[in-house]
Amino acid sequence: MGKNKLARFAENKILPNVIQPTREDALEGFELKGKWRDNFFKNDNPIVLELGCGKGEYSVGLAKTFPEKNFIGVDIKGARFWFGAKEAVDNNMNNVAFLRTQIELVDYFFAENEVDEIWITFPDPQIKYKRTKHRLTHPDFLNRYKKFLKPGGIVHLKTDSEFLHGYTLGYLQGAGYEIISAHHDIYGAPEYDPNTEHLRDIKTYYEELFSSKGKTITYIKFRIN
Numbered sequence: 001m002g003k004n005k006l007a008r009f010a011e012n013k014i015l016p017n018v019i020q021p022t023r024e025d026a027l028e029g030f031e032l033k034g035k036w037r038d039n040f041f042k043n044d045n046p047i048v049l050e051l052g053c054g055k056g057e058y059s060v061g062l063a064k065t066f067p068e069k070n071f072i073g074v075d076i077k078g079a080r081f082w083f084g085a086k087e088a089v090d091n092n093m094n095n096v097a098f099l100r101t102q103i104e105l106v107d108y109f110f111a112e113n114e115v116d117e118i119w120i121t122f123p124d125p126q127i128k129y130k131r132t133k134h135r136l137t138h139p140d141f142l143n144r145y146k147k148f149l150k151p152g153g154i155v156h157l158k159t160d161s162e163f164l165h166g167y168t169l170g171y172l173q174g175a176g177y178e179i180i181s182a183h184h185d186i187y188g189a190p191e192y193d194p195n196t197e198h199l200r201d202i203k204t205y206y207e208e209l210f211s212s213k214g215k216t217i218t219y220i221k222f223r224i225n
């Protein structure tokens with residue numbers, strides 16, 4: 001393991017905005033579940049999650065744009081989200097945190113109606129058939145999100161994967177979800193869509209990477225009923 005990675009792991013242990021529960025903490029009743037606003041953010045503002053946040057560009061970027069909302073980046077790779085956590089601390093941002101966990105356990109960390117919105121940014125598309133259940137928009141994941149999203153809660157999916165975009169759109173339409181916005185090329189779409197405000201303002205590491213390879217970037221915004 002690289003020296004830098006070890007240093008980031010060590011710093012994550014002391015950064016006040018990094019939470020690294022064990023699997024047991026999750027399964028036995030996580031202390032902040034239902035209490036993120038009161039005991040962590042110490043305000044009554046909406047909570048927005050970014051699942052598979054990587055380096056946390058979206059969480060930090062949105063937190064700067066919307067100081068009246070709280071953002072939590074979720075990823076299993078702490079050495080990646082260290083970048084976002086460090087930037088937030090260095091900029092005295094109190095409305096952004098990072099939670100290290102498998103997304104499969106995410107419903108153990110948040111109580112019913114605790115979360116207002118979810119961003120899923122450039123997730124692994126999990127194209128192989130036997131990986132279907134690992135897609136972050138698979139019905140099993142959507143059912144997990146339903147457990148803690150407020151009624152009418154919003155999910156955003158931003159991806160370079162035409163496959164995942166099509167899979168998700170097809171499933172949502174078939175299952176009767178309300179699709180608020182769907183674009184198969186957000187930078188090619190000339191028209192102004194009020195539902196996609198700020199969509200082009202923040203680019204994650206993977207978005208930059210895929211865009212530089214000529215991939216088009218897609219977007220879906222839908223409501224969990």
Ligand SMILES: C[S@@+](CC[C@H](N)C(=O)[O-])C[C@H]1O[C@@H](n2cnc3c(N)ncnc32)[C@H](O)[C@@H]1O
Nearest residue numbers: 052053054075076077102103121122204205206
């Ligand atoms: C392709 S990267 C995208 C990272 C970032 N959103 C971006 O756009 O740059 C996918 C991220 O999801 C995380 N991830 C994938 N599956 C996960 C899971 N089941 N639980 C937690 N994190 C996961 C990976 O660790 C990785 O950081």
